[in-house]
Amino acid sequence: MIEADDLRFFAAIAAAPSLAAAARALDVSPPAVTQRLRSLEARLGVKLVDRGGRRLALTGEGELLAKRGRDIVGALDALNDTLLERRGEVAGDLRIVAPFGFGRRFVAPLAAQFREAHPRLRLDLTLVDRLSHAPPESWDIAIHIGAPNVAAHLAMRRLAPNARLLCAAPDYLARAGTPARPADLRNHACIALRENDEDVTMWHFSARQAGTTERIRIAPTLSTNDGEVAKAWAVAGQGLIVRSEWDVTEDLESERLVRILGDYDLPPAPVVALMGTERAARSARSRRFLDALAASLRTPPWRISTASPQTAP
Amino acid sequence: MIEADDLRFFAAIAAAPSLAAAARALDVSPPAVTQRLRSLEARLGVKLVDRGGRRLALTGEGELLAKRGRDIVGALDALNDTLLERRGEVAGDLRIVAPFGFGRRFVAPLAAQFREAHPRLRLDLTLVDRLSHAPPESWDIAIHIGAPNVAAHLAMRRLAPNARLLCAAPDYLARAGTPARPADLRNHACIALRENDEDVTMWHFSARQAGTTERIRIAPTLSTNDGEVAKAWAVAGQGLIVRSEWDVTEDLESERLVRILGDYDLPPAPVVALMGTERAARSARSRRFLDALAASLRTPPWRISTASPQTAP
DNA sequence: CTCTATCATTAAGTTTGCCTTAATAGAGAA
DNA sequence: TTCTCTATTAAGGCAAACTTAATGATAGAG
CATH class of the missing domain: 3.40.190.10 (Periplasmic binding protein-like II)
Structure with a gap:
């Protein structure tokens, strides 16, 4: 029988430009991807990926599997979150993206502290130079400086003013x-x-x-x-x-x-948080993390001793 | 991360009156159920089943998991079916319920033949004395003699007349x-x-x-x-x-x-087939099996040499 | 062109999760 | 009581999925 993990596995392949890239995304070796893909195809009795030399292309069945698999994995993850939330504990995976400078200075220390408070949480902080390099599917929370011009449809939360x-x-x-x-x-x-x-x-x-x-x-x-x-x-x-x-x-x-x-x-550049997905926006760990980050920025460290030209809203 | 197989496993527990009964339903030993349930609870960090002596009762989280798990497993099975169907091959599981007498005489031989024609199919034929003893969730197709008075809401297909x-x-x-x-x-x-x-x-x-x-x-x-x-x-x-x-x-x-x-x-008792679930009704293997069964009953063996008081419709 | 890096794959060994059997203990019916 | 069924722990086995190592194939750099 097909498993949810197979869907996650295949989603990574569908999103990657090559099997090797999928292997990197999945944190496994390339042979693992080859073997598992073959076994999945054998189990379903259907070819999922056309390996044309170096380029790979999903077959019709592959597209179908990726598309419908997305919803199923989403439902399963949401169920997972609900159960974790019921427990009152913050656990699971939390993937945060932040700009290099701000992330290193203000997000990283808070992330370490948050992680320490929640032992069952796995937290990944990826620092990027521009947010457009990290697709919303790849993170739960993105910290951004200034009104974002990309992905205006995502849920947004203001964390601190910044001139x-x-x-x-x-x-x-x-x-x-x-x-x-x-x-x-x-x-x-x-x-x-x-x-x-x-x-x-x-x-x-x-x-x-x-x-x-x-x-x-x-x-x-x-x-x-x-x-x-x-x-x-x-x-x-x-x-x-x-x-x-x-x-x-x-x-x-x-x-x-x-x-x-x-x-x-000059145009202000408030510190904001974006939610990558609906699920991220609703999940307890995202909310709790942003609560903590917002609290740590409530009197922004950079304002403690500076008379700012702008006052907080 | 939680897996679809965990949901299937827990669904069996939720449906069974005891862990031992769940073990029988799952075709595994009782210790396997105990261990796996414990590990699942540990992984989720939530207690799912209250073991009060001999009786077991789901906790709130257990109910939630069973309920939402049903939909997810259903979606996954449907996806599985879609892929199998695309291949044009009949494969997967097919659970048939039939009355003792008729099942032994007419369904069993056809089932063997059908199975032989489709090597990737797993077929289970359960003979029962009364249909009400087998809940619709436990089968894909039920063969019944006479207009069924139970489960009138299920999809029905007439296979052969029978006086x-x-x-x-x-x-x-x-x-x-x-x-x-x-x-x-x-x-x-x-x-x-x-x-x-x-x-x-x-x-x-x-x-x-x-x-x-x-x-x-x-x-x-x-x-x-x-x-x-x-x-x-x-x-x-x-x-x-x-x-x-x-x-x-x-x-x-x-x-x-x-x-x-x-x-x-006397009131006629036509041979009919009932579909246990929406999924069963739509699946290719159910349709193909009933096509085969209907064909084998088209000139019912019991009519070949008998002048029947009723003629076929 | 050759060289080199990357990719995809096969083969063989290892780990780990889940199952098994065997043994222990408790609850309820005969 | 004894018998039966249930739930559990402990210890061992098997299979799936991973690993490393090695091979061939392809695209781009020099």
Whole structure:
């Protein structure tokens, strides 16, 4: 008889571009995938995957199995969750995705603490440079900085406010001068941080007093996809950066960096959580984890000693 | 992670009055049930069954698991069937229930033949004395003689016509005389065959010429639940029986028995098939089996050489 | 072109889950 | 009581699914 685990196994194959990739996703060796697929096909008496050289393609029966299997596995996992929840204990698998910088600084410590409080929980924290690289099926919770432009249909929960600040190193400003208006940025070295598929060279300013907005298309002299690198460049006096409050608060305090154009606000980038699936959104462990994370961010660490230009909603 | 086989396993426990009974139903030893149940409970972290001495009762979580598990296993089995059907091959499990006499004589040979034609099929033929003893969940197809009074909501298919005949042994008639009208039966020894929860002591006669009907409440001198025994008694001259055409045709030919009150019809008892579940009704193997059985009964063996009082529809 | 990396597969050995038998203990009926 | 059925523990066996090791095949790099 066909088993739910066969469906999970085949779902991994259906989602992977090759049997070897499926083996990696399943944490088993390639021969295990070959053998098990063969045995599954033999048991059903149906060919499921056409192995055309290096490319693999599902047969009609394979598509059917993958499609209907998805629902069955979903129902089984939901049942599992219900039973775990009844017990009042947080257990099972929890797959979290977070950006490299924020994840390392704020999610990882909380994850360790949460895991310690719930011994039967298996927790995976994957740090990514952009969320679009991790499909929603591959995670239960994604932490994101700023309003997500992808996957707007997913359930979302705000965890903490977070402003973006224009900053530079004091010695850079001593050399290049301090801009007084957004338009002055055209004559400055700007460092672009390519994250989250945003239009990172279009900087939006809104004058806090006048309520007017200005947009500047900067021509980055340096660009990177890594926040640490961008900030290091800025600290080294390479130019201006727009960076999240959570990352530069310490640097502003220690005056490695100085805030510029303080009369203007940049678009805020609140810390939000996304739910990968319906199941994730409802599951007790997801809720409990986000409760814990939200609590740890309630007075965001980066606000404790900084007078922020924005107040929490 | 919980598996579909765990759900099947637990469904058996939920349906059984004791763990030992579940073990019998599952074809395993009692320790296997104990161990596996314990491991399942440990894995879920939830107690599923309250073992109060000899009686067992499901906990709330146990009820939940049994209830939601049913749907999941059903979906999985349906998926299995779909794939088997796509292959065009008849495979999987087929559980047939039939009455003792008819099953042994007509269903068993066809079942063997059908099984031989489909090597990947597992077939179980359970002979029962009354259908009400076998709940619809326990079979895919039930063969029944006469319009079923139980489970009228189940899908039904007529397989062959079958009349009931009033018969007796010649030497009994020589001794006791031959009844001319139904009312004469009051003065005769009647043998009752208690089958199918019918009202077996109320014999209904309809005069074929006049179109009138008569009901006689007989007082059986002998009664049994076994058709073979009833017929043997009749052949031995113990009295009158009402018996299905399929069973007495040979005896009438060989004149071990003689038909009585030939001008009257008794209520017919067509051979019908019932489907235990929606799934059974749709599955290819059920359809194919019933096609084969219907074909083998198309010219019912018991009609080949007998002029029947009823003709096929 | 050759070289190299990756992929898919076969073969053979190992682990692990689930079953078995055997033995122990308790509850209820004869 | 004794007998029977039930539930459980302990110890051993089997089969499924994994592992490592080795082979052939294919695509892209140099």
